[in-house]
Amino acid sequence: MSPRAVIVGPPGSGKSTVGPLLAAALGVVFRDSDDDIVARTGRSISDIFAEDGEPAFRALEEEAVATALAEHDGVLSLGGGAPLTPGTRARLAGHTVVFLNVGLAAGVQRTGLSSARPLLAGVNPRATFKKLLDERVPVYREVATVEVATDDRTPAEIVAGLAAQLAVPAEAKE
Ligand SMILES: Nc1ncnc2c1ncn2[C@@H]1O[C@H](COP(=O)(O)OP(=O)(O)OP(=O)(O)O)[C@@H](O)[C@H]1O
Numbered sequence: 001m002s003p004r005a006v007i008v009g010p011p012g013s014g015k016s017t018v019g020p021l022l023a024a025a026l027g028v029v030f031r032d033s034d035d036d037i038v039a040r041t042g043r044s045i046s047d048i049f050a051e052d053g054e055p056a057f058r059a060l061e062e063e064a065v066a067t068a069l070a071e072h073d074g075v076l077s078l079g080g081g082a083p084l085t086p087g088t089r090a091r092l093a094g095h096t097v098v099f100l101n102v103g104l105a106a107g108v109q110r111t112g113l114s115s116a117r118p119l120l121a122g123v124n125p126r127a128t129f130k131k132l133l134d135e136r137v138p139v140y141r142e143v144a145t146v147e148v149a150t151d152d153r154t155p156a157e158i159v160a161g162l163a164a165q166l167a168v169p170a171e172a173k174e
């Protein structure tokens, strides 16, 4: 069993927005590794970061992603930092991995309204987001098989393009 698509990308790229829409378009179930961690621990991501620290969160995340990759056959969105973990990068090999890319301006704008992202909660979210993109874009590209620029596209437009790319050809269903 293998996910139809795994979605990666920075905070605000739309993983949690596009993921469920893509799953609906493909007629499969949606799953999100952040939601799995919250369900399993009964705690918010912010609380885990604040009380246990990022390394403890990354360990929980690696385990949650490994489990979901092994047992989920729909669309799976990963937490924004999940591909930073080497074991997760190794497990993503061979999967269909969609990198939702977002530029600095749109990323800051989309994440600015929420205080639920512990890594962006500092005094200068723009500088923090720039550093995050500089460090992570190469990592997302390393694991991705498809890259989509999201800045000037609505979630519906992104899903329409992806659903066409990921649709199973009729002859493969027979
Ligand atoms: N293509 C888009 N165009 C405009 N707004 C978008 C687009 N995609 C997502 N958004 C908006 O950006 C915000 C962040 O989106 P979302 O929560 O899906 O990001 P995420 O990638 O899951 O972030 P995180 O890594 O923090 O979980 C939401 O308010 C969402 O409505």
Ligand SMILES: O=C(O)C1=C[C@@H](O)[C@@H](O)[C@H](O)C1
Pocket (backbone or CB within 6 Å): 010, 011, 034, 045, 078, 079, 080, 081, 082, 116, 117, 118, 119
């Ligand atoms: O970009 C990140 O490192 C994170 C993104 C979120 O999805 C959460 O997994 C958490 O807030 C960390």
Ligand SMILES: [Mg+2]
Pocket (backbone or CB within 6 Å): 015, 016, 017, 034
């Ligand atoms: Mg999300």
